[in-house]
Amino acid sequence: MKPRSMVLSTRGMKMLKKRGWQVALSTVMLAGLAFTAVAGWIGTPIGSRNFAIAFVWIGWFAALIIILIPIFGRGWCSICPIPMVGDWVQRGAILGPQGSPPRGLGLRVPAVLRNMWTQNATFALLALFSASILTSPRITALAMVGMFALATGLSLVFERRAFCRYVCPMGGFVGLYSQVAPIELRVASREPCAACQTKACFNGSAEGYGCPWGVFPAGLTRNNYCGLCLECLRTCPTNNLAIRLRPVAADLAVPSTRRDEAFKSLLMLGSAMVYAAVLLGPWSSFKQAAFGIGSLAWLVYAAVFLVLVLGLLPGSLWLIGRFSQRLARRGEPDSRANSPRARSPFAAFATPLVPLGLAFWAAFSLSFFLTNGSYVLNSISDPLGLGWNLIGTAGVAWRPMLAGAIAPLQTAVLLGGFIWAARVARGVTARLQLPSLPLIGFLFLPTIVMMWLLT
Amino acid sequence: MRSRENAARVAILVFVGAAVLIPIAAWLRTPLVHARVAEAGGWGPDMLRARAGEPLLVRLTSDDVVHGFAIGQGDAPAVDVMPGRVSQVWLRFDTPGTYTFYCTRWCGPNHWRMRGTIEVEGGQAPSAVPASPPLFQVLGIDLDQPHPAAATPSARPEAQRGLALAGSQAQPIDLSLDEYRAQSPAAVWQSWRAERSLAGLSDQDLWDLVAYTYTSTISSAERNESAQLYASNCAACHGERGDGQGVFAEALTQGSLAMGGTSDMGQTAGPVRPADFTDPATLLGASPALLHGKILRGGMGTGMPMWGAILTDQQIWKLAAFLYTFQFNEEPAS
Secondary structure, eight states: OOOOOEOOHHHHHHHOOOOOHHHHHHHEEEEEHHHHHHHHHHHOOGGSSSSSHIIIIIIIHIIIIIIHHHHHHHGGGTOOOTTHHHHHHTTTTTSSSOOOOSOOOBBOOOGGGGSSHHHHHHHHHHHHHHHHHHTOHHHHHHHHHHHHHHHHHHHBBBOOOIIIIIIOOOHHHHHHGGGSSSEEEEEEEEEHHHOOOOHHHBOSSSSSOOOTTTOOOGGGOOTTOOOOOOHHHOOTTTTOOOEEEEETTGGGGGGGOOOOOOHHHHHHHHHHHOOOOOIISOOOOHHHHSSSSSSHHHHHHHHHHHHHHIHHHHHHOOOOOHHHHHHHHHOOSOOTOOOOOOOOOOOTTTTTTHHHHHHHHHHHHHEEEEEHHHHHHHHSTTTTTSSOOOSSSSSSSOOOTHHHHHHHHHHHHHHHHHHHHHHHHHHHHHHHHOOOOHHHHHHHHHHHHHHHHHH | HHHHHHHHHHHHHHHHHHHHHHHHHHHHOOOOOEEOOOGGGGESSOEEETTTTTTEEEEESSSSSSSEETTTTTOSSSEOOOBTTTEEEEOOOOOOOEEEEOOSSOTTTTGOOEEEEEEESSSOOOOOOOOOOOOOOTTTTOTTTTTOOOOOOSOOOOHHHHHHHHHHHSSOOOOOOOHHHHHHHHHHHHHHHHHHTTTTHHHHHHHHHHHHHTTSOHHHHHHHHHHHHHHTTTTHHHOOOSSSTTTTTEEEEEEEOOOOOOSGGGGGOOOOOOOOOOHHHHTTOHHHHHHHHHHHHTTTTTBOOOTTTOOOOHHHHHHHHHGGTTBBSSSOOO
């Protein structure tokens, strides 16, 4: 699928190549992170009235899911404050590409950890404690400071952005769904890259530092692992890189073959359903179990969650894959060993879960935001719950927005997500020469469950 | 380049430092009284200081559920303390002393433990009037001993009928205030039963006379005021109908009202069910002085709080009188 056009004019690209604006934006975000952590720690413990909960988990998260990721992909990662200080310390420079000498041990991350399994684990861990993190300002503050400290610490031990690439629970999430974004950063042509002697995009130069995400841009085929830091735009000696518009979800045309990514998709899908049940559902005992960290009920909740996302959903998908293969082989001579359909299509079958999972999260966030959005206004005006009224909205009464439209909107999003996922599923199964119906049926079941949970 | 780099570092430090320090400074300069359910610590701080005659601004916020703030023995209306929001109230004390503030909302099983004090200093101390001991002490009543009624009526006594009977007697039948306060209804009934002049009245007639006597000590308006006090402060444990089945009664009997896992008030009295005022043996054996003492002092080790700091002496006497309405009908039975 060819990109349609350049997103930015030459002038826009020139502006993007300057690092100052990015440093300025990152600094604002860093200040925001610091303010959020302080507000979470010393402000009111009432989540709906504390900036750390109301602004971050209701406002920012909804914006991330509903707007930022679907449009800009990993755009958030380019200004995310969590790895910034580690990045600056590692390079020994803020405005320039490289100070001297660079700090840190600069070790390579062990090969066994260079995948998404750690990210899957950190997200699952976060999900198990999510009821408390999403409602307790202090726990949110601790989580943020913890992530910041871990990102900074890992920058001093490992080369590049080890935290973003392999640990950040949000990074895996954003990366997965960034595949649907209509923009991409790619090389214009591979020939100059093949001829390039310096590989400055990867190794760095006087113009910029080597890709902190460890990506060689000429090899980029998907958005997942490009953090849109834009350094390659600055370092490429032939101006061979550009940000382009492209068809939506172009990355999904070629199914993934990675099991860690498949598990990420399933984890995200299952988490959205569990979050919807815990945070928006009517079952108080379920909610109490999710909040009662360490209690027997919580252990049961944790076990159910893990069985769902690591056992039931992957197991079902694997079985669907095998069933599809068996259906496809009916009537064929026994050529199992040589058939291109011999290998389990599990990872490829997880590809349609990307648009479906994004739709799940968008539907969940719609409800969360439209129902609780007024708290964002309260928290901006009185972020610490000290009785301020900075912008005159501290006293705005809680009132759901578009109350009558929430359920139809969610249904539309979920149905849209399902149709989109079904189309991707047809593409995937066509490539694998497998029937599409079993996979589409698999996608339909959680869609119905999510619809029931939300509406 | 080096100077630009340094300038960037300074700018980032200043900017991020401001994002940290400004809220901390604002937080330090905004003293709030935090309300939390008693299990989580109650009021924080639970002791305030003021100068007599000078206004005191109290800014309140709740860290959990809706609470209320009021000053004991005061006339000012309670202030709602909402979760995550700040309420404020101006107070002014003309006389130095120790005042009690308390929660007015049934916020949790240990709601009544949510109390704090305001130490008011300066100004002119009130002229020293020797404090008289409460009546239960003067009478030597042991509040912690059982006081079952020696006699109980076979049917619910009717105050209106008692009023009619009193008017029809040749000699007035009444009690002085001191006699009323010192004696239980059962004791009064027994003494009247022993009187020859009343030998012509049946046992139930005498109970109706007792009912009239014990319900006529407060006016209708005072009864309504006392009913409100009862609903606000007593019904959580004793029940709206006085049957000891309030919303917190179960927790009280199971000992779960205890703080920090110990028994109530740290004593080993064991589970105590709130008094059942609909039980004739319980209430008709209690004199107003005994009830006044119980309310004033509280039930040591039973979970019954001390109300002396919250209610005025007059309010407590009226409340004691109101309790008898759980035994006596004031209106004619339909």
